[in-house]
Amino acid sequence: MSQPDILTVVACRMLVRLIVAEGVDRPVMLDLFYDSTDPYAVSLTFHMHTDDSVRWVLGRDLLLNGQQELTGVGDVQVWPSRSSPAGKVCVALRPCAEREAVVVTASARALNAFLRRTLTVVPAGTEERHLDVDGTVRRLLGDPGEPHRQVWPRDGDGPGAEGESP
Numbered sequence: 001m002s003q004p005d006i007l008t009v010v011a012c013r014m015l016v017r018l019i020v021a022e023g024v025d026r027p028v029m030l031d032l033f034y035d036s037t038d039p040y041a042v043s044l045t046f047h048m049h050t051d052d053s054v055r056w057v058l059g060r061d062l063l064l065n066g067q068q069e070l071t072g073v074g075d076v077q078v079w080p081s082r083s084s085p086a087g088k089v090c091v092a093l094r095p096c097a098e099r100e101a102v103v104v105t106a107s108a109r110a111l112n113a114f115l116r117r118t119l120t121v122v123p124a125g126t127e128e129r130h131l132d133v134d135g136t137v138r139r140l141l142g143d144p145g146e147p148h149r150q151v152w153p154r155d156g157d158g159p160g161a162e163g164e165s166p
Helices: 060-066 108-121 133-141
Strands: 009-019 025-035 041-047 053-059 076-080 088-093 102-107
Touching (some): 009 108, 053 076, 060 076
Antiparallel strands (some): 009 102, 076 088
């Protein structure tokens, strides 16, 4: 597969509502990020009221389909809110099986505008053409001429311990 012709990023910042199991509802700033080199994914970074941020990566198709109907199973589900007259989309995120899901409500209009921009960059069904498989393999294996990098600790087991070279 050849390298993509252009690298395009779509980003959006919006205020969302975060609802936790205890019924606490608070505003949180959310950054949505889409990169055409990873055409199936949308990154969601939640900026909490501290210096911490939490990042989730979801399938773009999950967000697209979730605007119309309940979509997803397990840790992530997306659905349109029918109870909100202002048009909201709900995203349930379950960080682990032992914890209750956190529900995020976002403006359907703002989410739809962001997703439409991603579809302009990479139309649905063309994602595969935007993957740089050859480049990924080269990065994983190291380009010819690039020095081999050690991936285990020198003071641990395996080559590199007690003066051995990898």
